[in-house]
Amino acid sequence: MTTPEQSQDFSAQGDNVHREWHRFKYPGSLIKYGIFLGVLLFFSYSVHYLNIPLERMLGMFGRLGDVLSNRYYPPDLEYIADIDYLGAIIETIQMAYLGALFGIIISVFLGWFSAYNVSPSRAFIYPVARLFAMSCRSVHEMIWAILFVTILGFGMLPGVLALTMFSIGFAGKLFAEEIESVDMGQVEAIRAMGGSHLQVFVFGVFPQVRVAFTGIAIYTWDVAFRAATVVGFVGAGGMGWYLKRNVQQIETERTAAILITIIALVVISEFISAWARTRVSKAK
Amino acid sequence: MPNSSSVLTVDDIVRVRRKKQAVQFSFYLVLIGLVLWSIQATIINDTDWDRIGSLSDIGNSISHFIGIDFDLIPDLLGPTIETFMIACIGTLLGLIICIPAMWFGALNVTPYKPVTYPIARVAMTLSRSIHEIVWALIFVSAVGLGAFAGILAIAARSLGFIAKMSAEAIENIDDKPVEAIRAMGGSQLQVMLYAILPQVMPVILGIVIFEWEINIRRSSILGLVGAGGLGLVFFRQMNTFNFPGVTTVILAILGLILIGEIASHFARKAMI
Numbered sequence: 001m002t003t004p005e006q007s008q009d010f011s012a013q014g015d016n017v018h019r020e021w022h023r024f025k026y027p028g029s030l031i032k033y034g035i036f037l038g039v040l041l042f043f044s045y046s047v048h049y050l051n052i053p054l055e056r057m058l059g060m061f062g063r064l065g066d067v068l069s070n071r072y073y074p075p076d077l078e079y080i081a082d083i084d085y086l087g088a089i090i091e092t093i094q095m096a097y098l099g100a101l102f103g104i105i106i107s108v109f110l111g112w113f114s115a116y117n118v119s120p121s122r123a124f125i126y127p128v129a130r131l132f133a134m135s136c137r138s139v140h141e142m143i144w145a146i147l148f149v150t151i152l153g154f155g156m157l158p159g160v161l162a163l164t165m166f167s168i169g170f171a172g173k174l175f176a177e178e179i180e181s182v183d184m185g186q187v188e189a190i191r192a193m194g195g196s197h198l199q200v201f202v203f204g205v206f207p208q209v210r211v212a213f214t215g216i217a218i219y220t221w222d223v224a225f226r227a228a229t230v231v232g233f234v235g236a237g238g239m240g241w242y243l244k245r246n247v248q249q250i251e252t253e254r255t256a257a258i259l260i261t262i263i264a265l266v267v268i269s270e271f272i273s274a275w276a277r278t279r280v281s282k283a284k
Numbered sequence: 285m286p287n288s289s290s291v292l293t294v295d296d297i298v299r300v301r302r303k304k305q306a307v308q309f310s311f312y313l314v315l316i317g318l319v320l321w322s323i324q325a326t327i328i329n330d331t332d333w334d335r336i337g338s339l340s341d342i343g344n345s346i347s348h349f350i351g352i353d354f355d356l357i358p359d360l361l362g363p364t365i366e367t368f369m370i371a372c373i374g375t376l377l378g379l380i381i382c383i384p385a386m387w388f389g390a391l392n393v394t395p396y397k398p399v400t401y402p403i404a405r406v407a408m409t410l411s412r413s414i415h416e417i418v419w420a421l422i423f424v425s426a427v428g429l430g431a432f433a434g435i436l437a438i439a440a441r442s443l444g445f446i447a448k449m450s451a452e453a454i455e456n457i458d459d460k461p462v463e464a465i466r467a468m469g470g471s472q473l474q475v476m477l478y479a480i481l482p483q484v485m486p487v488i489l490g491i492v493i494f495e496w497e498i499n500i501r502r503s504s505i506l507g508l509v510g511a512g513g514l515g516l517v518f519f520r521q522m523n524t525f526n527f528p529g530v531t532t533v534i535l536a537i538l539g540l541i542l543i544g545e546i547a548s549h550f551a552r553k554a555m556i
Contacts, residue, residue, distance in 0.1 A: 266413035
């Protein structure tokens with residue numbers, strides 16, 4: 001690939017004439033700076049539109065520190081040692097586990113259907129599966145949680161379903177990308193032997209992506225756990241409900257304690273998932 | 285271990301294999317046990333199936349959502365633009381505050397490893413582990429309701445991902461330009477500007493565009509805690525039980541995200 005700058009460079013060497021060197025040549029440079037200016041204008045207009053007090057920006061960090069140290073500082077650690085709260089943590093873990101599991105099971109099929117190279121029907125199933133995965137991904141997990149709470153009522157089941165949708169959106173895309181990058185030789189071989197679509201997937205594609213799928217599945221569980229800590233905010237079970245209650249009662253010290261548990265749990269889950277993923281990729 | 289393999293008998297191999305299988309089997313058993321336990325806790329114990337009722341009741345509740353509230357559409361334009369702007373400025377601010385985090389968090393350029401490297405890593409982990417709703421709550425209590433809190437929340441949440449990926453990119457750069465500039469007597473700042481930055485710039489831009497796309501999705505719900513945007517309209521519709529309006533807002537969010545996805549696709553293509 002020769003970029004304009006390279007060709008310029010070579011010609012300057014070749015005929016040994018002094019030429020002024022520009023990194024970007026005329027039409028390209030105009031477009032580039034035009035886009036740059038446009039983006040800058042857009043940003044300054046949005047600062048104006050949203051009424052952002054830029055002069056408060058610098059003082060904000062001090063204020064944030066004040067708020068944290070005065071109101072949130074001694075976290076109420078007794079509150080989080082409460083047995084009900086520990087139960088809520090277990091519930092959160094269960095929700096994340098189930099939601100991720102259901103999501104992964106559905107995503108395996110969705111990934112198969114929405115991978116362009118092995119999709120059973122490119123004309124019909126492929127776009128439908130793509131659209132489904134995209135809409136699962138586009139709608140935020142909180143919105144899913146609210147919708148399911150409205151339909152099914154409060155409790156853990158809507159939380160599990162919301163996390164399922166979230167995991168489908170997350171894992172479905174990664175699975176599909178993984179399937180699209182498989183070695184087509186084996187797929188061709190099974191197709192040439194007269195294998196059905198299912199056989200192609202089970203014997204041609206799945207053995208190739210098994211390890212990658214496991215890694216993605218572990219990562220999905222990790223991400224789903226992060227989301228599970230807050231879906232309770234809208235009444236979908238787990239520790240989010242405690243968070244919401246204490247935020248609304250302005251019990252800032254308890255809120256701080258809950259935030260600390262969330263951070264600690266997420267860090268632990270991140271370590272576990274990182275450890276498990278390295279184990280899986282080594283076992284390959 | 286050449287010695288041990290020379291005296292390896294079939295029995296040994298069988299034993300090792302059996303042991304491996306037993307470990308695997310018990311691992312799967314634990315996993316399945318966890319699934320059953322979770323199902324028992326969530327779906328059987330915690331769910332009041334009588335209240336949910338039959339499938340037709342569920343279908344009935346879903347059918348409330350079918351339809352579009354056309355009266356709402358003119359009111360949606362402002363919040364949609366606001367959401368988009370929150371995502372854009374939040375990503376920009378996130379990129380700005382993440383420059384020191386990148387610098388401290390990359391092992392090969394961090395100024396003083398025992399102190400600055402852990403600081404950056406802790407900041408990244410904090411930023412990624414706290415959900416955007418929680419960030420928004422913290423900032424709403426610090427700077428008050430409105431779009432500003434949303435922007436700060438988005439920026440704080442983006443920091444972790446951008447900084448982590450960029451630090452990895454910085455760690456993987458080609459060392460030769462760095463050596464060259466050092467050999468010419470360049471200062472640390474010059475090394476950074478002329479040797480490291482040109483190499484990682486395209487990668488960082490790609491990461492930022494990817495994060496921007498996610499941030500559009502995030503900024504659409506920040507209204508839940510009073511941080512402006514489409515989320516506020518969504519929750520207002522939800523609280524007034526205007527279910528077709530809810531569908532309309534979700535469609536608006538989907539449209540916005542679709543625009544973002546197309547824009548990021550072309551932006552990434554243009555960069556490559």
